[in-house]
Amino acid sequence: MEQKRSIQFPATDKAEELVRWGLEAFHPQVALACSFSLEDVALIDMAVQVRPDARVFAIDTGRLNEETYRCADEARKHFKIAVEWHFPKREDVERLEREKGLYSFRESLEARQECCRIRKVEPLARALQGLKAWITGLRQEQSITRGALKAVDYDQVHGGIIKINPLVLWKSEQLWDYIRRRKLPYNRLYDRSYASIGCEPCTRAVAPGAEARSGRWWWESPEHKECGLHVREPEKIATKPARARPGMHNSHK
Ligand code: SF4
Numbered sequence: 234m235e236q237k238r239s240i241q242f243p244a245t246d247k248a249e250e251l252v253r254w255g256l257e258a259f260h261p262q263v264a265l266a267c268s269f270s271l272e273d274v275a276l277i278d279m280a281v282q283v284r285p286d287a288r289v290f291a292i293d294t295g296r297l298n299e300e301t302y303r304c305a306d307e308a309r310k311h312f313k314i315a316v317e318w319h320f321p322k323r324e325d326v327e328r329l330e331r332e333k334g335l336y337s338f339r340e341s342l343e344a345r346q347e348c349c350r351i352r353k354v355e356p357l358a359r360a361l362q363g364l365k366a367w368i369t370g371l372r373q374e375q376s377i378t379r380g381a382l383k384a385v386d387y388d389q390v391h392g393g394i395i396k397i398n399p400l401v402l403w404k405s406e407q408l409w410d411y412i413r414r415r416k417l418p419y420n421r422l423y424d425r426s427y428a429s430i431g432c433e434p435c436t437r438a439v440a441p442g443a444e445a446r447s448g449r450w451w452w453e454s455p456e457h458k459e460c461g462l463h464v465r466e467p468e469k470i471a472t473k474p475a476r477a478r479p480g481m482h483n484s485h486k
Contacts, residue, residue, distance in 0.1 A: 272370025
């Protein structure tokens with residue numbers, strides 16, 4: 234059900250203040266969505282300074298990089314947090330892989346969105362159940378799909394709960410400065426020219442200066458580079474299973 238629009242949004246664009254506002258206004262019905270990106274690690278650091286018991290959830294798609302798992306466990310120990318992991322529905326993943334193989338997402342935009350829907354979008358919806366707000370590491374600078382992002386907004390895709398994006402105006406240099414100054418654990422793929430890290434088969438390193446998300450689904454056009462976690466309109470989430478194309482060879486090369 235959509236939340237009543239009586240909430241006074243904070244008059245600040247400072248990341249730490251936005252995190253504090255979110256936690257003070259909504260805890261325990263607010264959680265930080267975490268993929269163990271630089272952004273997410275910085276946000277956890279800000280959150281646990283306000284509340285050591287701040288809630289952090291993550292989605293294990295089953296296709297993450299080993300480096301991401303290692304970073305997740307380093308972060309768990311560093312911040313002394315219990316990460317709320319969510320997995321995709323086993324029966325949906327089994328059906329997808331049995332019917333279409335392990336790399337169906339290479340075959341079409343619809344097939345890619347189907348995989349993201351099963352492995353990310355559905356678990357996210359479950360993770361958000363019962364929450365009044367969520368905190369994300371989205372930044373405007375990351376891609377053309379995120380240029381109009383606000384620091385605080387209603388999330389129409391997820392029942393009108395509040396979506397807080399404390400780093401919306403942060404630049405990459407600012408983020409690195411925060412990570413180094415606070416000596417925070419980070420995903421080592423960043424040391425290998427990765428700029429935005431998702432699932433292993435759908436993420437690659439980028440050239441210096443390239444848009445951060447150009448290494449995600451690099452075979453698609455830029456306006457499609459969202460996995461469905463952060464679309465602004467419900468209809469932009471693929472809801473129908475894509476059909477496997479006969480004779481397609483499922484290769485990730
Ligand atoms: S990023 Fe790739 S592997 Fe991960 S859920 Fe989306 S399509 Fe599937």
